[in-house]
Amino acid sequence: MTEPADQTAFRGALGRFASGVTIVSTVLDGIDHAMTASAFTSVSLDPPRVLVCSKRTSRFHEAVLESGIWGVSILSDRGRAASAWFAHRGRPLEGQFDQIPHHRGALGVPLLDASLAWLECRTIGAHDSGTHTILVGEVTWAAVQDDDDDPLLYFRSHYGTIVRSPESEKTVYESGDV
Numbered sequence: 001m002t003e004p005a006d007q008t009a010f011r012g013a014l015g016r017f018a019s020g021v022t023i024v025s026t027v028l029d030g031i032d033h034a035m036t037a038s039a040f041t042s043v044s045l046d047p048p049r050v051l052v053c054s055k056r057t058s059r060f061h062e063a064v065l066e067s068g069i070w071g072v073s074i075l076s077d078r079g080r081a082a083s084a085w086f087a088h089r090g091r092p093l094e095g096q097f098d099q100i101p102h103h104r105g106a107l108g109v110p111l112l113d114a115s116l117a118w119l120e121c122r123t124i125g126a127h128d129s130g131t132h133t134i135l136v137g138e139v140t141w142a143a144v145q146d147d148d149d150d151p152l153l154y155f156r157s158h159y160g161t162i163v164r165s166p167e168s169e170k171t172v173y174e175s176g177d178v
């Protein structure tokens with residue numbers, strides 16, 4: 001059997017994958033739950049599906065498995081402090097949204113104002129995989145906010161945002177480039 005990769009090298013490699021940052025949220029028995037998550041990916045366009053990987057020991061994990069619904073707030077760079085807050089283990093559950101400007105979607109989940117876009121999902125699959133559960137959601141609602149345009153990014157344990165290329169939004173390949 002093949003040995004698993006060295007933990008330090010594995011974490012180091014993953015940390016070099018720059019990602020956006022989301023807050024995933026749910027509500028269960030009137031209590032809001034949320035967690036900072038960068039392991040978020042689109043899965044299917046039609047039907048619309050996304051996934052998020054949730055640590056099994058997180059409080060969000062238990063709540064979302066029971067509620068079966070979740071929101072995704074794709075953070076703008078104004079969401080930096082909120083990202084740190086919802087990643088802070090041991091923060092009190094009650095009132096954790098009190099200082100965070102937010103609104104509610106059709107499913108009743110809290111969605112952060114400091115976002116570029118929002119999704120609401122119903123869980124259609126929950127797959128155990130090691131320390132995490134891969135939650136697959138059918139997207140029941142999506143919206144974008146055009147006032148904010150700069151994403152919050154995470155890279156090697158640091159926050160940042162993008163630097164736009166002056167030439168073009170898309171890479172143009174010309175012969176002799178490669």
Ligand SMILES: Cc1cc2nc3c(=O)[nH]c(=O)nc-3n(C[C@H](O)[C@H](O)[C@H](O)COP(=O)(O)O)c2cc1C
Nearest residue numbers: 035036037038039053054055058059087088089090
């Ligand atoms: C930038 C960033 C991205 C994160 N991404 C994930 C993720 O995708 N999945 C996950 O389970 N935890 C992720 N975490 C860790 C959780 O946010 C953290 O464990 C959180 O405290 C869990 O909530 P709890 O304290 O209510 O259990 C991330 C943390 C940071 C700072």
